[in-house]
Structures are given as C-alpha cells and as structure tokens.
Amino acid sequence: MKWSTLSIFVAASVVSAQTYKRLGTCPSLGCIFPPDQTDFYAGAYFDIRLEVHSPVNGTEAFKNGEIDKDFTLCVQKGDGPCEDVTKFFTVEDSKLDTWTFSYYEDLFARDAGSASVVNVASKGYRALALDEPGMYTAHLKYHQTMETVAHWLVREPAPERKAKNAIIFIGDGMTQPMITAARMIAHKSINGRYQSLMQMDQMEHLGHQMTHSIDSYITDSANSASALFTGHKTTSGALNVYVDSSRDSFDDPKYETVAELFRRKRGGAFGIVTTADVVDATPAAMCAHTRERGESAGIVYTFLNGASGDMGLNSTLAWPTSCEQPDVLFGGGAQAFLPGPESPNGTDFYQAFAKEGYNIIHNNTQLQGVDLEKKTLGIFSKGIMSQWLDRHIYPESLKGRKNSPLGDDSDALDQPGLKDMTLKAIDILQNRQKDSGKGWLMLSEGASIDKMMHALDYDRALGELLELDDTIRATIAHLKEIGELDNTLIVVTADHGHGFDVYGSVDTKYMAAQTDPRKKRDAIGIYGESGLSGYTVAKGSSPNNNTIVVGSGGPNFPVQWDPRYTFAGGMAAHPDIREGWQVNKTGIRKTVVSSDDGYVANPNDQPEGIEIDGTIPDENSSGVHSLTDVSVFASGPGGEAFRGVYNSIDVFFKVADALGLGAPSPESQ
Amino acid sequence: MKWSTLSIFVAASVVSAQTYKRLGTCPSLGCIFPPDQTDFYAGAYFDIRLEVHSPVNGTEAFKNGEIDKDFTLCVQKGDGPCEDVTKFFTVEDSKLDTWTFSYYEDLFARDAGSASVVNVASKGYRALALDEPGMYTAHLKYHQTMETVAHWLVREPAPERKAKNAIIFIGDGMTQPMITAARMIAHKSINGRYQSLMQMDQMEHLGHQMTHSIDSYITDSANSASALFTGHKTTSGALNVYVDSSRDSFDDPKYETVAELFRRKRGGAFGIVTTADVVDATPAAMCAHTRERGESAGIVYTFLNGASGDMGLNSTLAWPTSCEQPDVLFGGGAQAFLPGPESPNGTDFYQAFAKEGYNIIHNNTQLQGVDLEKKTLGIFSKGIMSQWLDRHIYPESLKGRKNSPLGDDSDALDQPGLKDMTLKAIDILQNRQKDSGKGWLMLSEGASIDKMMHALDYDRALGELLELDDTIRATIAHLKEIGELDNTLIVVTADHGHGFDVYGSVDTKYMAAQTDPRKKRDAIGIYGESGLSGYTVAKGSSPNNNTIVVGSGGPNFPVQWDPRYTFAGGMAAHPDIREGWQVNKTGIRKTVVSSDDGYVANPNDQPEGIEIDGTIPDENSSGVHSLTDVSVFASGPGGEAFRGVYNSIDVFFKVADALGLGAPSPESQ
Structure with a gap:
C-alpha cells in the first residue's frame, strides 16, 4: 500500500490549535524546524523544514502577502563558518513549495469570521543527523533583511550502556495528588503510619518533570509522549513531528523516537502494552509521526509498515528509521484493525499482521497460553479496555457493551489486565532476544487513569492507578525471578496532570x-x-477500626469501594456536573448530557449529590488536563539520573543514555 | 506569672474534631499516649498519658459508665520483661484523675443533639525518655480483661553530626501544582525550554512527604508542623501534644521539638521568621505545647517563659525542656503582644520581652540597622504581614489597613519581606553563636501561600511562593558569602496542600x-x-514574544500581573464564588459575603467572571486543605537523606540526625 493511497482517508485539518497564534514555534515570519532551543541526541535522525511567511492581512500583514522564494539557511557549529544547509549536511537542495493557510488572531476574530491569511514558501530536508556534541546555530535569511536564528544543542551522550533492557511505565494523567489518594484508599494507616505502601513510594529514585508543550503551557498526551520518547516537545495533538503550516498532517518534519533509535542502533526487541487503543496517543508516540493523533488508520499502517517516506516534506527520500512490527503490541482499539469504512481500502489489519508472521490473540485465555517465540498482536476490546474496577468488583457492568475485538457485537468479558499483559509481554520480549544480549525496550501504559479522570470517575481512575502500581510491583518480582532485574532500567512517570x-x-x-x-x-x-x-x-466497620483486612480485589487495593464515609475530591476544571462522591457501579460515570445550551449536568448521575457549575467552555463534556509537574520514579541501572527536577524531554535523554544509544562505538552500545 | 493564672484566659473547648470518633488515636476503650505505632528519637522527652474510657451511652456503652480505677501499664523492651511503668522509667506513680466528656457519633446524632457521654479514669507521667534504640511495647490492662498494646520504635540515631546549622523553609500549603504555576508566571519559556528556573528546581535533593494527620487524612498546619518539627503526628489543631479527652487544652501529653532538643543538647542559637503572626500554628510548633493552636496568649507566654510544668497531666513536675526566648522572633501578630482584654493580666508583652534583654523592632528600617548582638523581637504588623504583591506592585492597597504593630491604628507601610527578615535573622544567629561552634537552627515560613490560597487569591499566593523562592536563592548566596553554606543544611517543604x-x-x-x-x-x-x-x-506584548524582560518586581517575578491572557486555575474545594481570573489590585480578594443561607459569593468580587457553586459546607468562607503529598527540596550536609518518599515525621528525624542531636557522645554532637 502506497502512502498516497492511504492519505485520501486522512482528514486534513487546517492548522489546528492556532487560536491566538500564527504558528506556535514561529513568532517571527521565518520558521526553522527544529526551532530555536532544540536539544538533540547525538546521531539521532531529524528532518528540517523551513517556512517563510507573508501574511496577506491581519496585524502582521507584510508586503500584501508577496512570497519570498529566495530565502537561505546556513548552519554553523560553534564559532565555525556558517555553511549552506546542503553543504553542512551534504544533501541535495530541496525543491521549493508554496501554500496558503489562515488562522484567527483571537476569539473576537473567530466570532467575526475574520481569518488572517498567510502565504508560505517552504523547503524541507529529510533525515539529517548531528553526530558531534556541541552548540550549533542555524540562520534563516528571508524577506531581504530578516533573519531567524535557531540555537541547537547536541548533548554529550553517555559513553557506555548501563542497562540492557528498559521498561517505561506511563500512568497517563497521573499526578501526585492521585497517587496520594490511591495510597489512602488502598493502604491502611494506623495512628498516622501506613501499614503498607505503594510500589511507587518504594522506588529507589524520585524526580519531577515539567510537562508543558512547546507552544502552550497545558499539553495533551500526544505532545507530552513525544517529548518523553524523543527529547523533542511539540504542539498539542502532534506525534513526533514539529507542526508546520501545510495541509497534510503526515508531512510535518519528523524526529526519531527512542524505539526507532533502539531498534536501529541495537536491534533489540521492542513491545508496547496499553489499556487504551493501541493507536492512542501514548502508544502511537513510540512509532508514529503525524500532526494529528487521531489519524488511527495511518498509525496502524505505521505499526505494520513503518513511517513511509513519500509524504511530502518536498522530498522523495524515505524516513530511514522505524519501529515497524513491534515484537509485542497489546491493548484495545479493534476498530482500527477491523475492515470497515475507515480502514484504508477495506484492509483487515488482523490479516495483514498475521501475514507478517504475527500471532493474533483476543482474550486473556489466549494470552496466558501464548507462544513466546512469535511476534504477537493482542487486541482485547473494540475501544479502550475495560477498567480494573469493573473487571474485579462490578463484573456485571461488563455485560452488554458489545465490545468484542472481533467486531461481532458480543461482549469482551475475558480481557486481561495491565499486569497480565505486561508480564506476558516481558516473557515474549525476553524470549525473542534472549541469547543475543541486545535486550529489549517496552512501554506499559495505564491509560485509563487519564480517561477516567476526564470522565470525573475518580473511583475508576484510582482503580487504574492501583492496577498500574500492582503491575510495577509484579514486574519487579518477575524480573527478579527471570534474573533480569539488575539489567533493567524501570521508569515510572506520567505525561501530564489533571487538577484533582x-x-x-x-x-x-x-x-x-x-x-x-x-x-x-x-x-x-x-x-x-x-x-x-x-x-x-x-x-460496616468504622474507619477507626485498626484491623487489617484484604478485600476481593486483593492486597494493595481497597477493601470496599462504597463505604459510608467516602472521600470528597474534585477538579479545578470540569463541565456542569452533579457530585455525590459515590462509586458508579454500572460502568463509567456519565456526568453530562447534551443540550441546546452545550453540555449540562446529567440529572441521573449522582442523584443524591449536589450541583456544581462548570469551569470550562460548555462544548467540553469532560475534565481537562492541568499544568502540574508530575513525578518520576525509577530503579535499576541508569535510574539515578532520574533524580531531581527537569524538563519532560530529559526523560528521553536519560533512557537513551542508560541504554547507551549515543555511545560512540558499537561495542559499548 | 504562674500558668494557673494564665489558664483562666483559655477557652476550654470540649474535645474538638470528634465528629465520627470518640478519640482519634484510641479506637479501643484503653488509651495509651504516645499511641501504637509511635517512633521516638533516642533521648528526646515525652509525656505518657493513660485513659480508660467507660462510655455511659451510645454504641459503645459499657457497664453503665462504671469507672475502672485499677488499670495498669507495663513497658517491655524487645522480648524483655514487662515492667510496671514506674519501675521501667524509675518514676513515681501518678495520682489518678477522673472526668467526663461527650461527643457525637455522627452528623445525625449532632443534628438530634444526642451526645454520647464517656467517663474517664486517667494517669500521667511527665518527661520520660527512651535512650536505647529498638522496639518497645506498652501494655495497658483495664476493665479486668481488656488490653491495649502500643508498639513503639526508638530509631537508631545518626552517630555524628553532619551540619552545624540548619534552616527549615516552610511554604505553608505549597504544593507542586503551585510551584509549577509560579514557575510559569515568573520564568520565560521559549519553545518549551525555561530560560530561568525556580531556586527550588535547582536544589540538590528531592523528596516527597505524606502530610496526613494521626487520625484524619486531611491535616491542618498545627498538626502537620508538629510532625515536621517533632517526629510525632497528632490531631488537627494540636501543637506538640497528643490530644487527650480532658478539658484543659494545655495539659495534654507533650513531646520535645527539634528546637527544644537543639537547645538542650547543643545550646546553639535559634530563630523563627514568618510572614504570619508569630503565634500562628507553624512558628508556634517550634515551641508551644497545646491542643488548641488558637491559644495565642499561652503561645506568647511560652515563647517568653517556656512551657510551664504546672499544667495538669496529674503531675507537678515541670516540662524540663524549652525553646523559650528564641534569639530571633520575626513576623506579624502584634495583637498577641499588645496589652488588651485578651492579654493575660493586661500584660504588655513588648515590655516583658524587653525586660528579658530583647531588642524590639517594628519596621524594615529598624530591621536593616538592627544590633546583631542582641536577642531580637521583630513584630511588623498587627495581624499577618502584608503580601509581596501589594508591597511591590500595588502599594496603594497597603493604605488604610490600620495594621501598625504599635496598635495605634496607623498603617504598617514599612514592612520587611520574608527575604529581609530571613537574611537579617541569619546574621543575628550567626553573630550570637559565631565562635562557639554550636551553630544555629532557624525556621523561615512563607505563611501566606496558604492564607492566600484559603482566600482563593491565587495571584497573591503565587507572589508569596515566588518571594519564598527568592528568599531561598538569597539565603544560599548569603550563606556562601559568610562562609557557612557548606555547614548548613537547607530544607524546603510544605505542611499540607490545597487542591489547586x-x-x-x-x-x-x-x-x-x-x-x-x-x-x-x-x-x-x-x-x-x-x-x-x-x-x-x-x-501589551503577545505571549509568543520571545524577548526576555524584567518587571518592576525584579527578576524571577512576573513582568506583569494583569496580562490580557491570564491563567485559568482553581480549586477542588471552595465556597460559592465568582471567578474571573483577574488579579485583585486592592488587596486580598474577598470571595464571599455572609447571608442567612451561610456564605455566598460576593457579587462585587470578579464582576466580569462566572459563578461557581461551592463544594464544602457553607459555613466555610474560604478554601480548605487537601491530601496531596508535598515536595521536599534539600541541600547541604545531611541533605541526601531527604530523597525519596516518606512520612512527614521523617523530616524531623532527618533534620535531628543531620544536626547530630541523638549522637551518643557530646563530642560528636
């Protein structure tokens, strides 16, 4: 399948998220991607995109929108000579492309329909790399007298590898207040002392990372995962590309992910486990390159075939690095695999993966008995996977969901949990690289911490958080059992917060x-x-009762979920809601209903509670992300680097350094 | 002045915070204080209080409330013999005391006025100590067949001192989401990279501490400061005592604070700096011992004369350790010093402190020229001190407050900031111990982070947080300048959160x-x-403008406080409010007004904003505290111990260990 065939299925959106700004990373009229302030990992691939803007109207109108086709870029290492980009990187010059886009300068302009129109001239260069550490500057000269300078830093990579394997646990949307609340409901405190602790509390190293986007202080999961997995922040909604102003959402300038780099430099095994759709932002951020996280067909295509090269960027060169065909791909999201109107050319992706040698499984029974030798695709539900709380405490609520991954409208009642998937994934990865010494890299995501926080379903969110903690605990035990604990870097973090x-x-x-x-x-x-x-x-016991008991969910989970005295908690950001602080026993809470006046509180949700007015625009049916730094917990070789306070992009550099992916010689990698 | 004279001024409250529980730390009918699960610092003083409860009515009614006078306590080290308390500690037996208290079992009982009555028999033992590390058990036998066992751990103290000085910065109510927000408004980010950072971001060591109370998961500042400064958690509202059921709020069983221990063991200098009243919970928690944090007269008395012994506990023995007459006491709260109806016997405490050799100062001019040789009391405003935002950006709002510390209804316009007070306090402490090698211990509190968060005045709260950060930055520079940086442990933390x-x-x-x-x-x-x-x-600039400029508040503070695009933030817990997310330029925001229906939104607050319903009982006029773990930042000798995740009480143990306060020989102390 050629990419151009697929791209007809792609809904091109005109420059998303541009309210208030022309192009987030480009305040001047000359744009360099990667932009000013970018850090690079030595030897990792990236594209360059140049844009020169000529606004036709609006506050920045310039020469009636006359296009400048004579711009130049030179690149300089330290104080060295500034060489033309083609000479500096020894590449052919790019052909020139032109287009027009429009945006609103503010909400008044939006209401009035007064768009500002911008003409663009552009060039692009595919898959370059900077091998030598140090400071670089890129100088874009345009509109005769104007200049944009980007300061780039290639960081000194670690000289040798410390960890053979690495597992990155992401608690999507997981903040410290949530971890604290999860501890409070699942672990007994007597006279101010917890009698047991979260596994996260007991990790060797603690850090904080700042989650903000490149051009907004609140991020979404696509951009934040890109930062964590590549060392490059981008714009909300984008996966491993800098967002340019062109229409095609797959032609934006790319940069290499830790998975691509690990595969290219080491050739080890690689796996993805998530409780979300496997094409959702966080798992997709290991492999996909697109401005639009919602392009699920393109993302499945990438998992199977890699990120195609024939995607514009004024280049016919292929993107030369890929994490196509991961050894393990486990999660929900069958709708992206089943043939149907959204599937490119009606492709059945289960068949397409099977054809590439994949074992395809669809329930926990198959997972438990799975062949550890083969690449494995496990898709366990139609949409996101069911939550721990329903699977363990309210199983009746699983019935009637018609969410079978086979698409036959039966119920997916035999779904594995995050722990089941993660432990089995480790076994497959371990088995597939066992004697090579190449090791493995894995992502395990507790995705529905975020999704349940969006739904303001705090009980389910904390259940998912506790399942993640339980998974980390079991992973450590399992790695110890198979003799890999001392070889494995374990990092646990989140991608952003919710103000809970x-x-x-x-x-x-x-x-x-x-x-x-x-x-x-x-x-x-x-x-x-x-x-x-x-x-x-x-x-029926008083909260003051000091007896330690275990509930049906097992140790490290609440004994009961519907005590008389529940916790009062909440969000800074939410739509109109009713709140009664009681567990919803019939599945995910439905806080709002649609009305002529936007979303309003669902009168049938929490009927014994109180009403609370919304604090976000009423077209939002759920809570939204927040600013707070999130915690990082780490152990294993290279783990000590995760201490302290740092930017989200540093997580990538620390993981890559632990794995020795920038080490100068192959031997030390 | 005898304590018994003072105690008539003390409003005895009947067993506060007992809704839902008889006595928080005593779920059985036999109570031992210190209770089960207590950790001790080797050699630190503590009282023992025993209570045997005989509920007359209610769900726990027992033998018609018949009192048991024949209870016994024996104490056992490890597997050794269980010796009667008098033998184990070589003390005289306590006389027996009896009383009655009542409480409501739940809100229904409260509404019905159906109190449960409890008869009590009690003994108490003053100022004991456990010198040898190890496990101990205390066995209380009562009501013929019943037994309550308390497990006590005396932790192994550090064998030698690492730090000569220690400074503990408390950002009251300061959470990571607030630190993140403060960074966002005060430090410029370009393409996802902050061009400058908070000082807290740059501290060497990072930890988290859990703030919960001994008997509730949300804490107030008294209990949480007690935990941080003594290693003992207690009940909300209490300062350095376990809350018993007797009426007198000064007779509850005490335990030694780090300041008392530092003075007793080392004899170094000691100072307190706060932007709150100096009798407020956090500064009081360095010295006072009372169940009622609001007993400001008793707290001033303690600062001057120490914690008197003649306070019940069935004992006439004095509490033998004290941090009376600190070398520095700086803050607000003149109303507790001025003679007046609330001052014991009409005492003028300014005069009383002067009589003990104190230099008394009342404004920043006096502070800047202060004599570094003398003990110094600096009281700079009538109530809490004015906020950074008003002092630096909106000084007009300081006028008409009639808050002079002299009580003459003039305005306190020449108030120092936290930085001024802290740097000068260091100079005085340093000067007063300079050649002794005994070092100094200091508390510096940014109190109004909390107070402004209560008022939902986020701008002022973040201004206070930035002032704290600026103070830490300046402290490090100053300590370096005077050659004490390498001798000084610096710890920065909070006492609890607000769900912002x-x-x-x-x-x-x-x-x-x-x-x-x-x-x-x-x-x-x-x-x-x-x-x-x-x-x-x-x-007037766009947020996308990359120029770095400095505002009138100086570097590391916002350039402007009222941009067109403000931040949208909020709380999970608040009364009915109006919210427009605009800075209040005329002083602290007033979100509510009183009505027949409890507190309701102030129609004149944020008139251009929206209304949001309250999420807490409507007798509350402000936001309330939250559960989240809070961050700990540390540097200097002993600082590495502050890494990781731990209980709030551990902060005390780590500080005491850094100062070597449990070291076996005086030489190593």
Whole structure:
C-alpha cells in the first residue's frame, strides 16, 4: 500500500490549535524546524523544514502577502563558518513549495469570521543527523533583511550502556495528588503510619518533570509522549513531528523516537502494552509521526509498515528509521484493525499482521497460553479496555457493551489486565532476544487513569492507578525471578496532570438524607473531620477500626469501594456536573448530557449529590488536563539520573543514555 | 506569672474534631499516649498519658459508665520483661484523675443533639525518655480483661553530626501544582525550554512527604508542623501534644521539638521568621505545647517563659525542656503582644520581652540597622504581614489597613519581606553563636501561600511562593558569602496542600465582553489553546514574544500581573464564588459575603467572571486543605537523606540526625 493511497482517508485539518497564534514555534515570519532551543541526541535522525511567511492581512500583514522564494539557511557549529544547509549536511537542495493557510488572531476574530491569511514558501530536508556534541546555530535569511536564528544543542551522550533492557511505565494523567489518594484508599494507616505502601513510594529514585508543550503551557498526551520518547516537545495533538503550516498532517518534519533509535542502533526487541487503543496517543508516540493523533488508520499502517517516506516534506527520500512490527503490541482499539469504512481500502489489519508472521490473540485465555517465540498482536476490546474496577468488583457492568475485538457485537468479558499483559509481554520480549544480549525496550501504559479522570470517575481512575502500581510491583518480582532485574532500567512517570485532589470525607448516608442542596454540603468533613479512610476497613466497620483486612480485589487495593464515609475530591476544571462522591457501579460515570445550551449536568448521575457549575467552555463534556509537574520514579541501572527536577524531554535523554544509544562505538552500545 | 493564672484566659473547648470518633488515636476503650505505632528519637522527652474510657451511652456503652480505677501499664523492651511503668522509667506513680466528656457519633446524632457521654479514669507521667534504640511495647490492662498494646520504635540515631546549622523553609500549603504555576508566571519559556528556573528546581535533593494527620487524612498546619518539627503526628489543631479527652487544652501529653532538643543538647542559637503572626500554628510548633493552636496568649507566654510544668497531666513536675526566648522572633501578630482584654493580666508583652534583654523592632528600617548582638523581637504588623504583591506592585492597597504593630491604628507601610527578615535573622544567629561552634537552627515560613490560597487569591499566593523562592536563592548566596553554606543544611517543604491546579488560559478581554455566563466560559483556552504565559512578556506584548524582560518586581517575578491572557486555575474545594481570573489590585480578594443561607459569593468580587457553586459546607468562607503529598527540596550536609518518599515525621528525624542531636557522645554532637 502506497502512502498516497492511504492519505485520501486522512482528514486534513487546517492548522489546528492556532487560536491566538500564527504558528506556535514561529513568532517571527521565518520558521526553522527544529526551532530555536532544540536539544538533540547525538546521531539521532531529524528532518528540517523551513517556512517563510507573508501574511496577506491581519496585524502582521507584510508586503500584501508577496512570497519570498529566495530565502537561505546556513548552519554553523560553534564559532565555525556558517555553511549552506546542503553543504553542512551534504544533501541535495530541496525543491521549493508554496501554500496558503489562515488562522484567527483571537476569539473576537473567530466570532467575526475574520481569518488572517498567510502565504508560505517552504523547503524541507529529510533525515539529517548531528553526530558531534556541541552548540550549533542555524540562520534563516528571508524577506531581504530578516533573519531567524535557531540555537541547537547536541548533548554529550553517555559513553557506555548501563542497562540492557528498559521498561517505561506511563500512568497517563497521573499526578501526585492521585497517587496520594490511591495510597489512602488502598493502604491502611494506623495512628498516622501506613501499614503498607505503594510500589511507587518504594522506588529507589524520585524526580519531577515539567510537562508543558512547546507552544502552550497545558499539553495533551500526544505532545507530552513525544517529548518523553524523543527529547523533542511539540504542539498539542502532534506525534513526533514539529507542526508546520501545510495541509497534510503526515508531512510535518519528523524526529526519531527512542524505539526507532533502539531498534536501529541495537536491534533489540521492542513491545508496547496499553489499556487504551493501541493507536492512542501514548502508544502511537513510540512509532508514529503525524500532526494529528487521531489519524488511527495511518498509525496502524505505521505499526505494520513503518513511517513511509513519500509524504511530502518536498522530498522523495524515505524516513530511514522505524519501529515497524513491534515484537509485542497489546491493548484495545479493534476498530482500527477491523475492515470497515475507515480502514484504508477495506484492509483487515488482523490479516495483514498475521501475514507478517504475527500471532493474533483476543482474550486473556489466549494470552496466558501464548507462544513466546512469535511476534504477537493482542487486541482485547473494540475501544479502550475495560477498567480494573469493573473487571474485579462490578463484573456485571461488563455485560452488554458489545465490545468484542472481533467486531461481532458480543461482549469482551475475558480481557486481561495491565499486569497480565505486561508480564506476558516481558516473557515474549525476553524470549525473542534472549541469547543475543541486545535486550529489549517496552512501554506499559495505564491509560485509563487519564480517561477516567476526564470522565470525573475518580473511583475508576484510582482503580487504574492501583492496577498500574500492582503491575510495577509484579514486574519487579518477575524480573527478579527471570534474573533480569539488575539489567533493567524501570521508569515510572506520567505525561501530564489533571487538577484533582482530595479535600475531605463525605458521609454519604447523611448527604442522601438531606433534601436542601446547601444542607447536603454539611455531609462533607474537612480537616480533622475528614477522619480516616473508609476504604481500608471491612463493610460496616468504622474507619477507626485498626484491623487489617484484604478485600476481593486483593492486597494493595481497597477493601470496599462504597463505604459510608467516602472521600470528597474534585477538579479545578470540569463541565456542569452533579457530585455525590459515590462509586458508579454500572460502568463509567456519565456526568453530562447534551443540550441546546452545550453540555449540562446529567440529572441521573449522582442523584443524591449536589450541583456544581462548570469551569470550562460548555462544548467540553469532560475534565481537562492541568499544568502540574508530575513525578518520576525509577530503579535499576541508569535510574539515578532520574533524580531531581527537569524538563519532560530529559526523560528521553536519560533512557537513551542508560541504554547507551549515543555511545560512540558499537561495542559499548 | 504562674500558668494557673494564665489558664483562666483559655477557652476550654470540649474535645474538638470528634465528629465520627470518640478519640482519634484510641479506637479501643484503653488509651495509651504516645499511641501504637509511635517512633521516638533516642533521648528526646515525652509525656505518657493513660485513659480508660467507660462510655455511659451510645454504641459503645459499657457497664453503665462504671469507672475502672485499677488499670495498669507495663513497658517491655524487645522480648524483655514487662515492667510496671514506674519501675521501667524509675518514676513515681501518678495520682489518678477522673472526668467526663461527650461527643457525637455522627452528623445525625449532632443534628438530634444526642451526645454520647464517656467517663474517664486517667494517669500521667511527665518527661520520660527512651535512650536505647529498638522496639518497645506498652501494655495497658483495664476493665479486668481488656488490653491495649502500643508498639513503639526508638530509631537508631545518626552517630555524628553532619551540619552545624540548619534552616527549615516552610511554604505553608505549597504544593507542586503551585510551584509549577509560579514557575510559569515568573520564568520565560521559549519553545518549551525555561530560560530561568525556580531556586527550588535547582536544589540538590528531592523528596516527597505524606502530610496526613494521626487520625484524619486531611491535616491542618498545627498538626502537620508538629510532625515536621517533632517526629510525632497528632490531631488537627494540636501543637506538640497528643490530644487527650480532658478539658484543659494545655495539659495534654507533650513531646520535645527539634528546637527544644537543639537547645538542650547543643545550646546553639535559634530563630523563627514568618510572614504570619508569630503565634500562628507553624512558628508556634517550634515551641508551644497545646491542643488548641488558637491559644495565642499561652503561645506568647511560652515563647517568653517556656512551657510551664504546672499544667495538669496529674503531675507537678515541670516540662524540663524549652525553646523559650528564641534569639530571633520575626513576623506579624502584634495583637498577641499588645496589652488588651485578651492579654493575660493586661500584660504588655513588648515590655516583658524587653525586660528579658530583647531588642524590639517594628519596621524594615529598624530591621536593616538592627544590633546583631542582641536577642531580637521583630513584630511588623498587627495581624499577618502584608503580601509581596501589594508591597511591590500595588502599594496603594497597603493604605488604610490600620495594621501598625504599635496598635495605634496607623498603617504598617514599612514592612520587611520574608527575604529581609530571613537574611537579617541569619546574621543575628550567626553573630550570637559565631565562635562557639554550636551553630544555629532557624525556621523561615512563607505563611501566606496558604492564607492566600484559603482566600482563593491565587495571584497573591503565587507572589508569596515566588518571594519564598527568592528568599531561598538569597539565603544560599548569603550563606556562601559568610562562609557557612557548606555547614548548613537547607530544607524546603510544605505542611499540607490545597487542591489547586492550572488548567488553561483566560482571554480576560473576551470574557469581559460577553454577557451570557455560558459564553463567558468560551474565553477559557484549554490544551493547546492555553498558549504561552502572558505574565512573562511586557505589557501589551503577545505571549509568543520571545524577548526576555524584567518587571518592576525584579527578576524571577512576573513582568506583569494583569496580562490580557491570564491563567485559568482553581480549586477542588471552595465556597460559592465568582471567578474571573483577574488579579485583585486592592488587596486580598474577598470571595464571599455572609447571608442567612451561610456564605455566598460576593457579587462585587470578579464582576466580569462566572459563578461557581461551592463544594464544602457553607459555613466555610474560604478554601480548605487537601491530601496531596508535598515536595521536599534539600541541600547541604545531611541533605541526601531527604530523597525519596516518606512520612512527614521523617523530616524531623532527618533534620535531628543531620544536626547530630541523638549522637551518643557530646563530642560528636
């Protein structure tokens, strides 16, 4: 399948996320991608895209939009000579391309429909690399007298590899307030001392990373995962490309991911495990290169065939590095694999993967008995996988979902959990590289921490967080068992936050008994009245009871999920909602219903609770991401580098350095 | 002045915070304080209080409330013999005391006025110590057949001192989401890279501590500061005592603070600096011992005379350790010093401190020229000190506050900031111990981070946080200058959180132009639409402008506080409010007004914003604390111990160990 065939299925969106700005990383009229302030990993591939803007109208109007075709780029290492880009990188010059895009300068312009139009001249250079550490500057000269300078830093890579394997756990949207809340509901505290702890609490190294986007301080999961996996931040919604102003969402300038680099430099095994669709932003960020995270057909195509080269960028050269055909690909999202109207040329991707030698599995029974020799595609539900809380505590709610990965409208009742998938993935990766010494790299994502926080379903979100913690605990035990613990870097982090915190307790019995909405609020106990966790005692027990018991979910999970005294928690950002702080026993909470007036509170959600006005635009049906730095927990070889406070991009550099992917000689890699 | 004279001024409150529980740390009918799970620092003093409860009615009614006077306590080291408490500690037996208290079992009982009554028999033992590390058990036998066992651990202290001096910075209520927001408004990011960083970001060691109370998962600042400064958690509202059920709020069983221990073991200099009243919870927690943090007269008395012994506990023995007469005591809160109806016997505490040799100062001019030889009391305003934002950006708002520390209803316009106070305090402490080698211990608190978060005045809260960060930066520079940096442990942490986070930006111009409340919400930009910080560019500039400029507040503070594009942030917990995300230029924001229906939104606050319903009981006029773990940043000798995730009490142990306060020989101390 040629890429150009696929691209007809791609809905080209006109320069997304441009409200307030022409192009996020390009405040001047001359744009260099990678932009000013970029750090590079020595030897990793990246594309260069140049754009010269000529705004036709609006506050930046320039010479009636007259296009400049005579711009030049020279690149300089340190104080050395500034050489033309073609000479500096020894590449052929790019052909010149031109196009036009438009954007709104602010919300008033949007309401008035007054778009600002910009004419563009552009060139592009495919798959370059900077091998030598040091400072570089790139000088773009345009519009006769104008100049844009980008300062680039190629960091000194670690001289040798420390870790044979690496596993990156992502708790999507997981903040410290959530980890604290999960500890509180799952671990018993007696007189101020926790009798057991989260596995994350016990990791050897602690750090914080800053999650902001390249051009906005709140990020989405695509951009943040790109930063974590490549060392390059980008714009919200983009996967491993800098966002240019052209229409095609697959032709933006790329940069290499840790998975591509690991495969190219080491040739080890590679796997992805997620509780989301496998084409969702975080797993896709290991392999895909597109401005539009929603391009699921293109992302499946990339998993199978790699990122095609014939995608514009004024170049016919192929993107020469790829993590196509990962050894393990486990998660949900069958709708991207099944033949149907959204599948390119009606392709059945299960068949296409099988044809490439993949073992295809669809439930936990098959997973448990899986052949460890083969590449394995495990797709376990139609959309995102079911949550821990439903699978373990409220299994009745799994019925009637018609979410079988086979697309036959039956229920996917035999889904594995994150722990099942992760442990089996380790076995397959280990088996596929065992004697080579090449090691393996793996992503394991607890995706629905984020998805349930979006739904304001705090119980399910914390259940997913506890499942992630349980998975990390089991992974450490399993790696120890197979003798790989000391060879394996383990990193646990998140990609962004949600502004959630707990602030008290709720006497749900008292709240239900009141009719006056203001009186209902009296059920909320703050400070000392918050009391102790009702989740860690047996049904009907007082939170003050010091007996340690285990619930049906096992140790390290709540004993009960619907105690009389629940926690009062919430978000800074949410639509209109009703809140009663009670677990939803029938599946994911549905907080809103659509109305002529945008989304409004669902009157059937939390009927015994109170109403709270929304704090975000009413076209949003869910909570949204937040700014906070997120925690990083690490152990194993190279783990000590994860201490302290740093930018999200540093996670990539630290992982790559632990794996020795920039080491000068192949021997030390 | 005898304590018994003072105690008439003390409003005895009947067993606070007992909704849902009889006595937080005592789920059985026999209570041992220190309770089960207590950790001790070798050689530090603590009281023992025993209580045997006989509930007269309610769900725990027992033998019609018949009192048991024949209870016994024996204490056992490891597997050794269990010896009667008098023998084990070689103390005289306590006389027996009895009393009665009542509480409500839940909110229904409260509404019905159905109190549960409990008869109590009690003994107490003053100022004991456990010198030898190891496990101990205390066995209380009562009601013939019942037994309560407390497991106690005396931790192995560090064998020698590492740090000569220690400074503990507390950002009251400061969470990672706030630090992240402060970084965003004060430091310029270009293409995803901050061009400067917070000082906290650059500290050598990072940790997290868990802030929960001994008997509730949300804490207040008294209990949390007690934990940080003594290694003992207690109940919300209590300072350095376990909360017993007796009426007197000064007779609860005490434990020694790091300041008392440092003075007793080392004899070094000691100082307290805060932007709150000096009798407020956090500074009081260095010295005071009372169940009621609001007992300001008793706390001033303690600062002057020490914690008196004649305070019940069935003992006439004095509490033998004290941090009375600190070398430096700087902050606000003149109302606790001025003679008046609340001052014991009409005492003028300024005079009383002067009589003990104190230099008394009241403004920044006096502070800058202060005599470094003398003990110094600096009280700079009537209540809490004015905020950085008003002092530096909106000084007009300081007028008319009638907050002079002299109590003459003039305005305190010449107040020092936290940085001024902290640097001068270091000079005094350094000067007063200079040649002794005994070193100094100091608390510096940015108190109004918390107070402004309570007021939901996020701008002022972040201003205070940035002032704290600026103070830490200046402290490091100053310690380096005077040659003490390598001798000084620096610890920065918080005592609890507020559930605040930032989730987007607000086009305040667009919001103001809309009249429909739902349309106003369209002004909020989320994800990529949040854009870049409007606070780090010059007035009228676009957030995308990459020029680095400095505002009137200096570097490391916002360039402007009222950009067109402000941040959208908020709280999980708040009263009914109006929110427009604009800086309040006339002093602290007033979000609510009182009504027959409890507190409701102030119609004059943020008039261009939207209304948001409250999420806490409507008798609360402010936001409340949250659960989240808080960050710890440390540098200097002993700083490496602050890495990782731990309980709040561990902060005390780590500080005490760095200072060598449990070291076996005086030489190594």
